[in-house]
Amino acid sequence: MEDYLRKNFAVEPKRPSEEALRRWRSAVALVKNRSRRFRMVADLAKRAEADRRRKIIQEKIRVALYVQKAALNFIDAGKQAESKLPEDVRKAGFHIGADELASIVRSHDMSSFEEHGGVEGLAKKVSVSLTNGVVPTDISFRQNIYGNNKFDEKPARSFWMFVWEALHDLTLIILIVCAVVSIGVGVATEGWPGGLYDGLGIVLCIFLVVFVTAISDYKQSLQFKDLDKEKKNILVQVTREGCRQKISIYDLVVGDIVHLSIGDQVPADGVLISGYSLSIDESSLSGESEPVKVTQERPFLLSGTKVQDGSGKMLVTTVGMRTEWGRLMVTLSEGGVDETPLQVKLNGVATVIGKIGLVFAVLTFLVLTIRFMVTKAQLGEIEKWGMSDVLVLLNFFAVAVTIIVVAVPEGLPLAVTLSLAFAMKKLMSDKALVRHLSACETMGSATCICTDKTGTLTTNHMVVDKIWTCGRTISIAGDNKREDVLRSSIAGEVLDLLLQSIFQNTGAEVVKGKDGKNNILGSPTETAILEFGLLLGGEFKKYRKESTILKVEPFNSEKKRMSVLVSLSNGGENRAFCKGASEIILESCNKVINVDGKAEHLSKEQKKYITDVINGFACEALRTLCLAFKDVKDTSDVHSDSIPQENYTLIAVIGIKDPVRPGVRQAVETCLSAGIKVRIVTGDNINTAKAIARECGILTENGLAIEGPEFRDMSPRQMEETIPKLQVLARSLPLDKHKLVTYLRKEFKEVVAVTGDGTNDAPALHEADIGLAMGIAGTEVAKENADVIIMDDNFATIQNVARWGRAVYINIQKFVQFQLTVNIVALMLNFVSACISVIFRFCPSDGCSATLGEHDHGHSRCIGIGHRTSS
Numbered sequence: 059m060e061d062y063l064r065k066n067f068a069v070e071p072k073r074p075s076e077e078a079l080r081r082w083r084s085a086v087a088l089v090k091n092r093s094r095r096f097r098m099v100a101d102l103a104k105r106a107e108a109d110r111r112r113k114i115i116q117e118k119i120r121v122a123l124y125v126q127k128a129a130l131n132f133i134d135a136g137k138q139a140e141s142k143l144p145e146d147v148r149k150a151g152f153h154i155g156a157d158e159l160a161s162i163v164r165s166h167d168m169s170s171f172e173e174h175g176g177v178e179g180l181a182k183k184v185s186v187s188l189t190n191g192v193v194p195t196d197i198s199f200r201q202n203i204y205g206n207n208k209f210d211e212k213p214a215r216s217f218w219m220f221v222w223e224a225l226h227d228l229t230l231i232i233l234i235v236c237a238v239v240s241i242g243v244g245v246a247t248e249g250w251p252g253g254l255y256d257g258l259g260i261v262l263c264i265f266l267v268v269f270v271t272a273i274s275d276y277k278q279s280l281q282f283k284d285l286d287k288e289k290k291n292i293l294v295q296v297t298r299e300g301c302r303q304k305i306s307i308y309d310l311v312v313g314d315i316v317h318l319s320i321g322d323q324v325p326a327d328g329v330l331i332s333g334y335s336l337s338i339d340e341s342s343l344s345g346e347s348e349p350v351k352v353t354q355e356r357p358f359l360l361s362g363t364k365v366q367d368g369s370g371k372m373l374v375t376t377v378g379m380r381t382e383w384g385r386l387m388v389t390l391s392e393g394g395v396d397e398t399p400l401q402v403k404l405n406g407v408a409t410v411i412g413k414i415g416l417v418f419a420v421l422t423f424l425v426l427t428i429r430f431m432v433t434k435a436q437l438g439e440i441e442k443w444g445m446s447d448v449l450v451l452l453n454f455f456a457v458a459v460t461i462i463v464v465a466v467p468e469g470l471p472l473a474v475t476l477s478l479a480f481a482m483k484k485l486m487s488d489k490a491l492v493r494h495l496s497a498c499e500t501m502g503s504a505t506c507i508c509t510d511k512t513g514t515l516t517t518n519h520m521v522v523d524k525i526w527t528c529g530r531t532i533s534i535a536g537d538n539k540r541e542d543v544l545r546s547s548i549a550g551e552v553l554d555l556l557l558q559s560i561f562q563n564t565g566a567e568v569v570k571g572k573d574g575k576n577n578i579l580g581s582p583t584e585t586a587i588l589e590f591g592l593l594l595g596g597e598f599k600k601y602r603k604e605s606t607i608l609k610v611e612p613f614n615s616e617k618k619r620m621s622v623l624v625s626l627s628n629g630g631e632n633r634a635f636c637k638g639a640s641e642i643i644l645e646s647c648n649k650v651i652n653v654d655g656k657a658e659h660l661s662k663e664q665k666k667y668i669t670d671v672i673n674g675f676a677c678e679a680l681r682t683l684c685l686a687f688k689d690v691k692d693t694s695d696v697h698s699d700s701i702p703q704e705n706y707t708l709i710a711v712i713g714i715k716d717p718v719r720p721g722v723r724q725a726v727e728t729c730l731s732a733g734i735k736v737r738i739v740t741g742d743n744i745n746t747a748k749a750i751a752r753e754c755g756i757l758t759e760n761g762l763a764i765e766g767p768e769f770r771d772m773s774p775r776q777m778e779e780t781i782p783k784l785q786v787l788a789r790s791l792p793l794d795k796h797k798l799v800t801y802l803r804k805e806f807k808e809v810v811a812v813t814g815d816g817t818n819d820a821p822a823l824h825e826a827d828i829g830l831a832m833g834i835a836g837t838e839v840a841k842e843n844a845d846v847i848i849m850d851d852n853f854a855t856i857q858n859v860a861r862w863g864r865a866v867y868i869n870i871q872k873f874v875q876f877q878l879t880v881n882i883v884a885l886m887l888n889f890v891s892a893c894i895s896v897i898f899r900f901c902p903s904d905g906c907s908a909t910l911g912e913h914d915h916g917h918s919r920c921i922g923i924g925h926r927t928s929s
């Protein structure tokens with residue numbers, strides 16, 4: 059049986075192959091209740107159809123975008139519509155219709171775009187200011203004219219449809235027939251009303267079964283709907299009424315100004331207002347994998363594409379179903395969710411038991427009939443047949459049916475769905491959003507977790523704790539927290555340079571909130587640095603006005619640095635600033651600032667000394683960054699595409715405190731005691747990582763901590779030796795994470811869970827058995843590639859997912875035990891009693907209660923992680 063199950067009923071937990079899906083479906087060809095049995099299973103035919111439709115749309119988009127000739131046809135079609143401005147649009151005070159806007163962006167129609175006066179022109183035509191954005195009062199107005207950013211959905215199914223579906227159960231249909239026959243026969247033989255009772259009992263059971271099934275299916279459909287909504291609800295940053303704020307993607311209107319940064323999904327069609335090295339991955343839309351650069355020459359942005367690098371601002375021109383993405387979305391949700399390996403396996407078990415049941419049912423019927431015939435023959439009545447004989451035979455048939463009803467455990471695969479759905483619901487309230495049902499199950503057998511450090515193990519509330527500049531370290535605590543004390547401890551020229559580098563070279567922004575207070579929008583690291591700048595008494599706006607930004611190279615995890623090039627208004631000099639991972643920036647410095655604010659040569663000894671400072675900070679678990687600048691005199695440097703990377707002057711080393719989350723230590727301990735290894739894979743400094751790892755109880759005496767570059771250069775043999783001991787991988791690139799996961803899975807046969815937040819973590823999340831994306835710090839790209847989203851970014855939540863995963867296994871185990879006991883006892887009892895005497899046996903209504911039991915199971919509570927050897 060083991061072999062049979064393995065051969066026919068094995069699917070991969072993630073992205074199962076089409077072949078495996080088909081194989082197990084055809085292995086349950088002989089099933090009495092196809093539509094019921096497969097109701098929680100993906101509909102392959104529907105899915106293939108949706109796939110085909112999606113491919114057609116993608117191909118069309120591809121042709122329109124990449125094949126010039128076709129694009130021209132598109133443009134001509136757009137031109138015709140252009141001439142007349144719809145009445146309602148004109149009355150509303152706008153000067154361009156929704157369809158025309160849609161057509162310009164969709165077909166990348168540069169000539170029409172310029173005819174309308176570029177971005178400024180379009181902004182004017184949709185009555186919006188490019189600096190202040192939409193005014194909240196005319197949002198509903200805009201929605202009336204241009205539509206809202208929602209996508210068509212299939213109408214929800216009502217409760218009665220589920221009742222109707224539940225009635226399609228073949229077992230129930232047989233039972234209904236049995237009930238009718240029983241009532242008829244009962245009344246005929248036992249009279250009114252005594253003969254009714256048996257039949258009514260069956261009816262009552264049918265009623266219960268139908269309603270319990272329908273209610274549970276209905277509740278589940280609502281739950282999946284909620285989940286779907288939660289999955290699609292993305293927060294986007296917009297400027298409205300001059301304030302930068304976060305709103306739901308569904309509230310976006312035409313005319314909104316959206317801020318895009320690396321890893322974001324473009325939330326609607328639009329045109330670029332301004333941006334730095336913005337490159338877009340359009341593969342979700344057109345299937346084209348090469349990223350495209352979006353610049354003033356090619357300013358069009360399409361909904362559903364992803365920001366691969368850089369940052370920018372865009373003006374929304376088309377929303378909702380008018381975008382191509384809207385049409386694609388409809389095809390994405392069709393075909394149902396993939397079944398999980400456990401579901402498939404239990405389908406196999408149900409099939410095997412069903413077959414045995416069938417054999418026993420036939421045997422029982424034969425035994426009973428033969429006994430009856432033999433008795434009849436003995437009495438010499440074999441030729442005489444009356445109504446009562448038919449009734450007896452009918453009764454035998456009912457017994458056989460009962461055996462099938464009790465023996466085929468239809469509810470077995472369903473128990474997995476119920477159990478998983480229940481775990482999913484619990485996890486949702488525990489701050490984990492399960493995107494794929496199977497992830498929950500797989501997590502139960504995870505043997506290893508590769509976790510991020512920042513935000514997952516730590517709180518992500520970062521504050522500058524120490525700064526080293528001009529040869530001395532200042533800790534920002536106690537008295538030093540006061541502005542005057544701080545200012546007096548840093549020389550005037552140096553202070554100015556420091557503030558310049560803080561305020562000019564940042565991806566974050568200081569905005570005045572509605573309450574007039576300063577709010578900082580940006581990543582925690584950036585926020586910490588800006589807050590420090592404000593603490594030093596700097597003014598964001600003032601420093602920003604002093605110069606014009608020429609170029610920005612936004613931060614990404616690969617370079618681990620951010621640089622800007624500005625032209626200073628006093629004197630017209632150009633200056634580059636860079637900040638980033640301490641060792642990397644220190645490597646590109648050849649000078650250091652001294653107490654007078656002058657740059658002096660950075661000697662070898664001094665470099666060594668600064669490295670010690672950095673390591674000192676890092677050993678205290680501080681996140682270290684270096685700030686540096688460079689005066690750029692060469693015009694070729696100014697006009698080249700990139701900002702120079704070498705010969706900088708070091709201004710300061712900053713140590714940022716990011717304390718370990720409370721509860722992480724216990725969570726790690728629980729994982730370890732449950733046999734799950736925990737490893738840190740971080741982009742941070744090795745000493746910082748080690749300090750945090752020790753604090754969390756991850757790094758032990760004989761554990762190994764190495765850096766990304768060392769790991770990258772290892773031979774397969776060295777890998778084999780290193781990986782089992784590896785506990786901390788620091789200064790890693792996203793590719794290292796991917797490599798580690800691949801190794802753990804392929805060579806060490808581990809079941810690996812990986813956390814990630816960045817865009818570049820996507821390959822690792824994709825590769826892992828369970829990808830966990832961070833809900834707060836995570837980018838859209840990471841979330842899309844993950845199986846579970848950890849809404850509060852907390853490691854303790856990951857432990858909860860594992861706990862519930864195991865609870866599912868325990869539930870199923872109990873259920874299978876229960877089911878098999880019922881089946882085997884019922885089978886044997888019926889068969890044996892049929893063979894020995896006709897007195898003791900099950901009646902059809904007992905079958906009903908057994909079925910009822912199946913539907914009501916799978917709700918036991920989870921107790922603890924408990925040991926489970928992976929099967």
Ligand SMILES: Nc1ncnc2c1ncn2[C@@H]1O[C@H](COP(=O)(O)OP(=O)(O)OP(=O)(O)O)[C@@H](O)[C@H]1O
Nearest residue numbers: 510511512583613615618620637638639740741742
């Ligand atoms: N906005 C930023 N600008 C410049 N440098 C930064 C910025 N944010 C982080 N860094 C530097 O880059 C380093 C690595 O960042 P990276 O994103 O690769 O790792 P991480 O995601 O912060 O760490 P983890 O993997 O633990 O989450 C940090 O240690 C820090 O020194």
Ligand SMILES: [Ca+2]
Nearest residue numbers: 510741815816
């Ligand atoms: Ca990270």
